[in-house]
Amino acid sequence: MKRAFICKGEKSHKFWCIDYSDCDFSVNYGKSGSIGKFEIKEFETEEECMKQAEKLIRSKEKKGYVEDTGFDFMNRIYIDSEEYGLHPKTSHPRFTEHFTEEFYYDCIDEETPFGSDEGSDTLDSLEEAIRKNPNLNFTDYPQYLIEHDWGMEYIPVETLDPESIKELASKKEMDMTQSDMVTYATAFGQIKITGHLSPELQERGVKAIKRLALLWGNDLTEIQSRMIDDLLSFPIGKD
Incomplete structure (x- = not known):
């Protein structure tokens, strides 16, 4: 209640x-x-x-x-408690309604949006950034975070061809891994914080999950497949 x-x-x-x-x-x-x-x-x-x-x-x-019975719980920003961390009650209602699997609040599993070090750091950074700028551009944030804050190269998904990915990974595997994890963490993070998802970030998040599976040399896992399905079925909105 x-x-x-x-x-x-x-x-x-x-x-x-x-x-x-x-x-x-x-x-x-x-x-x-x-x-x-x-x-x-x-x-x-x-x-x-x-x-x-x-x-x-x-x-x-x-x-x-x-x-205040007319309080607007939907058009608000939701940020996790620093002391507690991931929790449904500190997530936007649209996030908790649509993303029903428990793994969305997992802080250990590397496949989940916020379970890796990269995913966790991305969410923390997003929450800090949106306090300073409520109009934060989530779509461009993955590249900004990786290049400006982390000093690494952001590598967007330009192809899902396995051979091309394998060739690029031989030179820049770490940068690719970081780019993919941060990109889909930002997509889920935008929804968790604001209840919205930009069309561009939806597309990039799905591609990032698919490329990461290829980068790891695996078929999509059950968790990755569910994340893709849930991202694609979430109603997109403004950035």
Whole structure:
């Protein structure tokens, strides 16, 4: 259950949101108009979670917060808690609705969007960047991150011909691997953070997953195939 509250004073205008269900809840709070801070808390039972959530709500109401039933949860930026990491309740509702497999929150499996070091670092970088620039250009971000921040060469997918990929990999395998992982992590990251996906990044993300499978000398795995299907079926929108 999602509920939002606002508190207006002479010198401040704040918001506080809570999303509680099962055995955990998230809170998002800060100055109105800002992204704010996200926190996650877990409990042993669903009953205890509900009890503590309602206790927090009563506490906020005593401090002057009033419920905002028209709060727009969709047109917002969602960022994971630094202390907790990947979690559905700190992901955009469109992401949690469409990407239902548990591996989308996996922080270990190299195949998953954010499980590799590259994928995890990409998401962290995206979240930091969008705080500074809410109009971040996600489509161009993979190249910017790799070349500007990491000092490596970004190699876009220009062919999925196995022999051509093998030849290029003999010279630039690491750059290709980094480019592919960062590209599809950015595609999933854009959706996780904003609920949108640019058409160009959708296409590049799918190609990056396919090239990485060829680069590793494998057919598409079950996880990679599912990621491609889910990316292609997600409704694309503005960058």
